[in-house]
């Protein structure tokens with residue numbers, strides 16, 4: 132993901148500017164992106180999905196803070212995300228980055244010396260472990276104030292029970308008026324021959340695709356969220372980079388990914 136963001140940063144018509152991404156990706160990250168080349172015909176390649184997704188959720192997070200007045204931002208599975216440094220946050224924003232300790236330790240070593248544009252707090256947790264909400268609360272999160280959450284690039288890799296467990300916990304912590312962004316794949320993508328080069332490369336690295344849903348709005352409704360789902364390439368999830376080849380949702384059997392935004396009534 133960081134390598135894809137670094138490459139995007141080099142473009143004149145870039146959709147975002149992520150000057151820390153190249154260092155975070157390192158040689159290994161760029162080599163990984165290179166190895167994914169066989170997948171370049173699926174949605175413009177693995178890099179393009181990451182780029183569209185990044186910009187889509189940049190806009191979503193900023194809108195939640197600017198138009199809804201939210202001042203708590205939680206990036207679950209933040210990974211090598213640098214939004215705490217590169218977005219122009221309104222004053223008073225406190226941003227929590229949650230990920231596994233070894234991932235955040237690596238990131239801290241690379242970003243040392245860079246200045247965040249918000250109040251940034253690290254929360255080293257395993258999101259499959261039910262103790263993570265306490266760690267977030269201990270870091271200063273307020274469950275009685277609205278928040279905006281982002282679960283980006285994670286749910287696809289988790290077993291079904293862990294996905295539902297995580298969303299139950301998020302629901303407990305998200306006050307009325309909170310917002311949630313996440314990305315989802317559908318079941319057909321999990322078994323798609325077209326996506327097979329990418330899926331098998333990920334699985335070989337221990338990141339096997341496990342979870343998908345063909346009904347993202349209903350899935351989120353089960354957890355108390357009113358959701359809208361866009362497929363990359365559709366209006367609002369395109370940014371002039373992808374032809375809108377999305378096939379109507381009514382047509383079954385098509386591999387799909389969804390960029391989902393939701394609100395908590």
Ligand SMILES: C[S@@+](CC[C@H](N)C(=O)[O-])C[C@H]1O[C@@H](n2cnc3c(N)ncnc32)[C@H](O)[C@@H]1O
Nearest residue numbers: 132208209210212230231234257258259283284
């Ligand atoms: C594909 S990356 C996405 C990272 C980031 N959201 C982005 O888009 O660049 C998935 C992230 O999920 C994190 N992750 C996977 N399993 C996790 C777990 N059980 N608890 C916490 N983080 C986890 C990984 O460490 C990794 O940083």
